[in-house]
Amino acid sequence: MKIEKIHHVAYRCRDAKETVEWYGKMLNMDFILAIAEDHVPSTHEPDPYMHVFLDAGDGNVLAFFELPTKQDMGRDPNTPEWVQHIAFKLADRPALIDAKTHLEANGVEVLGVTDHSIFHSIYFFDPNGHRIELACPDPAEDEMLARLNDVKWEMLEEWSRTKKAPRHADWMHAKELSEV
Structure with a gap:
């Protein structure tokens, strides 16, 4: 088996219409599909929902479920809010600034x-x-990705043994830390 690509990523939303409108206005995502049922097709559980799908570019789809009969959405209290997010790629830094x-x-x-x-x-x-990240490549991305590729397994092995951040890629945020 070889995965071809992500078919869609689904999150929960408080209000499907508000979510569709927000992603359209803020991130220029087109509303491409809605599915609504009174029963969950996979489990047959009676649970009405609205499932909306948005075009996230290049064949990528972001989806949301509104579940009006369920308790209000919450977050995992043991996971910092900066950890769980979805990142979308933009072409370049001017697009990011725009x-x-x-x-x-x-x-x-x-x-x-x-x-x-x-x-x-x-x-x-x-x-x-939901935390959203917009990211654009650095002009030297290819060179830096090659450097990271060279040390990825060493870093993973060291982390697995020590649970301390390996120093193989300290250079990535050295500039940012020197500005603090």
């Missing part, structure tokens, strides 16, 4: 631009509390 300007002009609080060396990112939350 996106940041657009989001802020529409009242969205944006963190960044954060320089991760291989890419640059901004972070914000959608109306459901």
Whole structure:
């Protein structure tokens, strides 16, 4: 078996219409499909839902479920909010800056631009509390990815043994840390 690509990624939302409109306005995603049922097809559980699908570009699909009979959404209290997120790729830094300007002009609080060396990112939350990252490649991305590729297995093995951050790729955030 070989996975071809992600078919779609699904999250829960508080309000399907609000979510579709927000992603359309803030991230220019087209609304491509809606499915609504009174029973879950896989489990046959009686549970009405609205399932909406958005075009995230290049054949990628982001989906949401609104579940009106379930308790309000929550987060895993043991996972920091910065950990669980979805990241979307933009073409370049000017597109990233334009996106940041657009989001802020529409009242969205944006963190960044954060320089991760291989890419640059901004972070914000959608109306459901899901963390979103927009990232663009650094012009030297290919060279830096090759450097990271050379040490990935050593880093994983060291982490597995020690549970301490290996220093093989300290260079990635050295510039950011020197600015603090």
